Amino acid sequence: MSIVINIEHAKKAYGNNVVIKDLSLQVKPGEFFTLLGPSGCGKTTLLRMIAGFNSIEGGTIKFDEKVINDLPPHMRNVGMVFQNYAIFPNMTARENIAFGLKEHKVKGPELSRRVNDILKMVQIEELADRMPSNMSGGQQQRIALARAIVIDPDVLLFDEPLSNLDAKLRVEMRSVIRHLQQKAGITTVYVTHDQEEALAVSDRIAVMNNGDIQQVDEPIKIYRKPRNLFVATFMGQTNIIDVDVNGQDIRLDNTDVKLHFDRIKKDNTVKRGKMVVRPNDFYFADEGLEGVVSERIFFGTITTYFISTPVGELVITRDVNEPMKETGEKVHLGIPTAVVNIFEADGNNMSIMEDAG
Numbered sequence: 001m002s003i004v005i006n007i008e009h010a011k012k013a014y015g016n017n018v019v020i021k022d023l024s025l026q027v028k029p030g031e032f033f034t035l036l037g038p039s040g041c042g043k044t045t046l047l048r049m050i051a052g053f054n055s056i057e058g059g060t061i062k063f064d065e066k067v068i069n070d071l072p073p074h075m076r077n078v079g080m081v082f083q084n085y086a087i088f089p090n091m092t093a094r095e096n097i098a099f100g101l102k103e104h105k106v107k108g109p110e111l112s113r114r115v116n117d118i119l120k121m122v123q124i125e126e127l128a129d130r131m132p133s134n135m136s137g138g139q140q141q142r143i144a145l146a147r148a149i150v151i152d153p154d155v156l157l158f159d160e161p162l163s164n165l166d167a168k169l170r171v172e173m174r175s176v177i178r179h180l181q182q183k184a185g186i187t188t189v190y191v192t193h194d195q196e197e198a199l200a201v202s203d204r205i206a207v208m209n210n211g212d213i214q215q216v217d218e219p220i221k222i223y224r225k226p227r228n229l230f231v232a233t234f235m236g237q238t239n240i241i242d243v244d245v246n247g248q249d250i251r252l253d254n255t256d257v258k259l260h261f262d263r264i265k266k267d268n269t270v271k272r273g274k275m276v277v278r279p280n281d282f283y284f285a286d287e288g289l290e291g292v293v294s295e296r297i298f299f300g301t302i303t304t305y306f307i308s309t310p311v312g313e314l315v316i317t318r319d320v321n322e323p324m325k326e327t328g329e330k331v332h333l334g335i336p337t338a339v340v341n342i343f344e345a346d347g348n349n350m351s352i353m354e355d356a357g
């Protein structure tokens with residue numbers, strides 16, 4: 001059975017430096033749960049607390065009902081994969097994978113069977129007797145992955161496991177990890193600073209900043225309904241447009257473009273706001289926000305345009321199958337209010353009321 005990780009009011013300090021003040025979250029059984037945030041926000045710190053490599057200065061961490069605050073790492077039954085592989089250079093793939101199992105007193109035919117099964121699962125059977133120095137980064141990371149899973153852990157932890165790989169391998173390896181995790185059904189916490197990676201692999205994502213959790217949600221909600229400006233801007237490229245707010249009506253600065261948002265509370269008292277529009281949400285229309293194409297970049301499947309407008313330079317992306325606009329051409333931009341969010345000056349999303357009147 002897969003286990004639940006329950007973190008309640010966890011606190012972490014390095015000396016006098018409190019890095020995590022009061023953090024709570026629950027990872028569900030078998031879930032692929034990602035900690036996403038900028039460098040230095042405390043992702044590794046939290047992961048190491050779950051693994052038992054970091055002390056905890058307040059609160060509790062539980063695996064199911066069991067408090068594990070003071071349980072040493074080797075008694076937590078956790079499999080870990082790091083950025084720098086951490087495999088033994090003087091052992092073959094097979095020996096690397098067998099090592100952890102031997103520590104768990106597995107031997108004989110069962111040892112061979114389990115090592116062979118996992119070699120097959122991570123698709124490096126034909127490399128089983130090769131030394132890591134004769135393997136690519138992706139292959140070495142497959143060994144690390146195999147070694148973490150073969151011990152049949154209660155929890156799998158990943159700390160930026162793909163950061164050292166090139167772009168193409170990253171995409172390939174993240175599917176490998178995702179498929180293995182789903183097959184094994186092991187409760188997983190995955191750390192990354194890469195938004196796209198987080199969206200692609202996770203059941204749920206916790207967006208972190210400054211040791212705090214900003215939002216925990218499914219990928220599509222993190223993307224479409226960010227709780228605050230930090231989540232909205234961290235999650236992918238965005239345009240931020242200053243607006244006047246008058247009840248549910250907003251007006252874009254320096255223009256007479258007005259939009260109505262029935263997702264904003266009617267009786268709100270906010271006067272100024274920020275509208276966040278993703279590049280692929282703008283569309284070319286017959287009317288709307290006026291602008292001029294200042295630059296066009298062709299990327300194959302999409303084309304990126306920079307458009308000079310009264311609200312500043314905006315970036316928009318359109319599908320290659322659409323008629324292209326020319327540099328210098330005058331255009332109008334449509335804004336789909338159904339998917340665009342409006343934020344208060346202090347950053348809270350004022351347009352995600354589930355049932356605004």
Ligand SMILES: Nc1ncnc2c1ncn2[C@@H]1O[C@H](COP(=O)(O)OP(=O)(O)O)[C@@H](O)[C@H]1O
Nearest residue numbers: 014017019037038039040041042043044045046
């Ligand atoms: N061993 C340590 N001693 C003191 N400070 C640390 C230590 N490890 C991390 N920190 C500090 O804790 C904060 C969070 O770091 P970390 O968890 O590594 O962030 P992330 O993994 O999100 O990049 C940073 O300010 C970092 O400098």
Ligand SMILES: [Mg+2]
Nearest residue numbers: 040043044045
């Ligand atoms: Mg880190």
